[in-house]
Amino acid sequence: MALDVDYHIRETFESAVRFGKAALEALDVDADEAARVSEEVRRLDAERFSLEVAAGDVRAGRPLIIGNTAPATPTPFTTPRRESQRLDPAAADAPDGQDDA
Numbered sequence: 001m002a003l004d005v006d007y008h009i010r011e012t013f014e015s016a017v018r019f020g021k022a023a024l025e026a027l028d029v030d031a032d033e034a035a036r037v038s039e040e041v042r043r044l045d046a047e048r049f050s051l052e053v054a055a056g057d058v059r060a061g062r063p064l065i066i067g068n069t070a071p072a073t074p075t076p077f078t079t080p081r082r083e084s085q086r087l088d089p090a091a092a093d094a095p096d097g098q099d100d101a
Helices: 013-026 031-055
Strands: none
Touching: 013 031
16 A cells, blocks of 8 residues: 555455355345345445545554454363373383373
């Protein structure tokens, strides 16, 4: 964009939108609804991209990003219910707690 090109394609974005539309259709979402969802994603992304270019800041359009998961929250460590055991054939020949290597 900074080089004032006449035409560009954001390949990763475009393929993601097309695969997303195909996935919706594979899940039996009506083709018209899948098309509407794709166009809404494109519209919001174009708006976000314009804000970022105008502001010169890649974070300017962050509120327009669609997220589908809540922020990750770490879970506390849980103590195993039983001791682990090797499943490979060499485990039968190795003394307890010893590797054969």
